[in-house]
Structures are given as C-alpha cells and as structure tokens.
Amino acid sequence: MIPASRLALTTALLWFLTGSLVGLLLGLGLLPYTWRPAHAHMQLLGFVSLMIYGVAYHALPRFRGVVFRRAGVALLQVALANLGLLGMALAWGLNLGPSVWGFFAGVSFLAGALFALLMLEVLWA
Numbered sequence: 270m271i272p273a274s275r276l277a278l279t280t281a282l283l284w285f286l287t288g289s290l291v292g293l294l295l296g297l298g299l300l301p302y303t304w305r306p307a308h309a310h311m312q313l314l315g316f317v318s319l320m321i322y323g324v325a326y327h328a329l330p331r332f333r334g335v336v337f338r339r340a341g342v343a344l345l346q347v348a349l350a351n352l353g354l355l356g357m358a359l360a361w362g363l364n365l366g367p368s369v370w371g372f373f374a375g376v377s378f379l380a381g382a383l384f385a386l387l388m389l390e391v392l393w394a
C-alpha cells in the first residue's frame with residue numbers, strides 16, 4: 270500500500286469519528302447550527318471521499334494492470350484534501366467568513382480535481 274492510501278484511509282476514519290461526534294453534539298443542541306454543513310462535509314468529504322481516495326489509489330492501477338507512478342503527487346493530494354476540509358469545516362462551524370472559507374474550499378476543489386486527473390491518467394494513459 271502506498272503512503273497516500275494509508276494516510277487517506279487513516280484520516281477517513283478520524284474524520285468519521287470527529288464528524289459523528291460533531292453530529293451528536295449538533296443534534297443535542299450543544300453546538301450551534303453553523304456546524305451542520307461542517308458535519309455534513311466532515312462525513313462526505315472526510316469519511317466518504319477520503320475512504321474512496323484510499324481504496325482507489327490501491328485498486329484502480331491493479332484493475333487496469335498498470336504500475337502507479339505518482340505516489341508523491343497522490344500523497345500531496347491527500348494532504349491537500351485534509352487541509353482544505355479542516356479549513357472549510359472550521360470556517361463553517363466558527364463562522365470565520367467567506368474569504369477564509371473560500372480559500373480552503375479552493376484547496377478542497379484543487380484536491381478533488383487532482384484526484385480525478387490522477388485516476389483518469391491511470392484509466393486512460
């Protein structure tokens with residue numbers, strides 16, 4: 270397993286735990302409603318997407334029967350995905366304003382685009 274897969278799968282599980290805790294506190298009224306989109310994206314960009322990244326980096330090259338040659342870029346992609354999501358979630362939850370949120374949403378978008386490009390290369394190059 271390449272480091273990008275291990276980091277993606279580990280952080281997916283950590284986002285699942287923290288996202289579920291935020292959901293619980295939100296439902297109990299112990300966190301304000303600003304945390305709802307933070308909770309949703311901790312689960313969907315954090316748990317679900319990072320779990321998919323981790324499995325895809327391992328499985329897609331094997332399905333295609335090729336060697337994955339971009340382990341370094343993949344690791345950077347997973348780091349950017351985590352950084353972007355952390356910033357987005359805190360900016361939503363703590364109401365840090367559109368420019369802080371927008372910066373980190375841009376990082377998240379970049380990470381998503383990088384993942385798509387890397388996997389398209391594996392599938393078609």
Ligand code: HEM
Nearest residue numbers: 288289290292293294295296297305308309312313316317
């Ligand atoms: C212990 C686990 C969880 C708890 C306690 C929890 C709790 C909550 C609460 C209280 C809300 C706000 C509902 C409202 O609008 O009043 C919410 C929304 C949401 N949750 Fe969770 N949740 C959990 C797990 C998950 C998981 C595993 C996912 C996805 C994989 C998820 C996805 C979402 C989404 C997408 C929303 C926003 C829904 C909307 O837009 O109306 N949650 N959750």
Ligand code: HEM
Nearest residue numbers: 305306307309310313314317318374375376377378379381
């Ligand atoms: C670059 C990545 C993403 C950005 C910048 C983004 C941005 C947003 C924004 C601005 C909202 C409205 C939040 C609000 O109610 O104030 C939203 C809602 C939502 N997004 Fe995303 N999103 C991203 C990725 C995703 C992904 C990958 C999924 C699912 C796999 C997803 C699922 C949802 C859902 C279910 C809602 C409604 C949640 C709620 O109302 O609390 N998003 N997103």
